[in-house]
Amino acid sequence: MELQQLRYVIAVAEEANFTRAAARCFVVQSALSHRIKTLERELGFALFARTSRRVELTAAGEAFLPEARAALEAAERAVADASEAVGRVRGRLNVGVIPTVTAVDVPAVLGLFHRAHPEVRVTLRMGGSDALVEEIVRGDVDVAFLGLPEPLEPRGVAWRHLGSDHLVAVLAAEHPLAERAELRLADLEGETFADFTAGTPGRAQSDLAFDGAGVRRDVAFESMSADLIVDLVRQNLAVTLLASRYAPRERGLVVLPVVDGPSRAEYLSWSDFNPGPAARAFLELVGGDPSA
Structure with a gap:
């Protein structure tokens, strides 16, 4: 059994496709298939069930895969540790x-x-x-x-700990609150919000603040993309709270401090x-x- 065979098995298992696995390993498909078949003959059982359109791990393959990953990671760690001992990091x-x-x-x-x-x-x-x-x-x-x-x-x-930052309100320039110098959470009650996905820490910081202030809010738009959230605000579809150092300062948007707003670390x-x-x-x- 060779480490390269283990790499090929892991690639096929993760790609569920011999062609993609071969491209990922920078080898022709026939060579990859041959090495895996050779390994299967050595082991005495099949690791993959194959058809012309489908590739799946067998029960034996499912049991083999975690240990194959562990063996490959251990080998790579051994090389890295030895390299570090002679002053090289790999x-x-x-x-x-x-x-x-x-x-x-x-x-x-x-x-x-x-x-x-x-x-x-x-x-x-x-x-x-x-x-x-x-x-x-x-x-x-x-x-x-x-x-x-x-x-x-x-x-x-x-x-x-790298640092802390207060969250600020980001609104479209034409939003009625955009003329204010600062806001409180209560000023945002009834507004439509764009925010990160519910249950994530990025969302929790705002949820906890509004709950603590007894202010209800409507989060109509959820996304893990901060850029998409800002784009929604830019179209005046919603308002949002973002870290002050991240909030974009650009034409068409207004960034306002929130006196009783949340902070994140x-x-x-x-x-x-x-x-x-x-x-x-x-x-x-x-x-x-x-x-x-």
């Missing part, structure tokens, strides 16, 4: 980020990290803070930039159990404590 770094991070210039930080450690393959995924914490715990994400309603803190992961977070060499190097660069 391997992978999976970074998670919320859509509205403002405490850190993420592209600039990733660029700086890449120049310092060019042999590390960096990937980036966007999501809500709760989902990113789960992915850190599962090992799918190495480090993540989170945003949570104050005074909540990340749970189940190590973290460093941003965090850099990572696994509190044995972060890899690339994660440790990234944390040192950004200022986290990998020993936490």
Whole structure:
């Protein structure tokens, strides 16, 4: 059994297609299929059920896949650890980020990290803070930039506080409240809102504030895309609350402080159990404590 065979099995399982798996592994399909068939003969059972249109894991394949992933990750970690011992950082770094991070210039930080450690393959995924914490715990994400309603803190992961910010109201320039110098939550009662998806930390910070103030609001538009939320506001279909450092200052929009509005804290977070060499190097660069 070879590591490359394991890579091919994982690729086919995730793509559910031999052609896409071969393209992902930069190999011709016939070679990939041959290596998997060779592995199946060595094992004595089929990993995949195949037809001309469909590929699925067999029961044996379902049992094989998690351990194949673990074996491949262990091999990659061994190479990364050995490289670190001789002063080189290699391997992978999976970074998670919320859509509205403002405490850190993420592209600039990733660029700086890449120049310092060019042999590390960096990937980036966007999501809500709760989902990113789960992915850190599962090992799918190495480090993540989170945003949570104050005074909540990340749970189940190590973290460093990056900063806090008040939320502000964003309205279309023609909105009746746009002429005000500032607002209170009560001023927004009865307005139609655009906000992040219910149940996410990005939404919770506003929900908690309005509930605490005893103000009811109508969230008609839900999206995990901050850009889409702003576009809806720009069309005067809704108003929204966004972090002040993220809220766009541009023609057609008005940004107003909310006296009794919510605030959120941003965090850099990572696994509190044995972060890899690339994660440790990234944390040192950004200022986290990998020993936490």
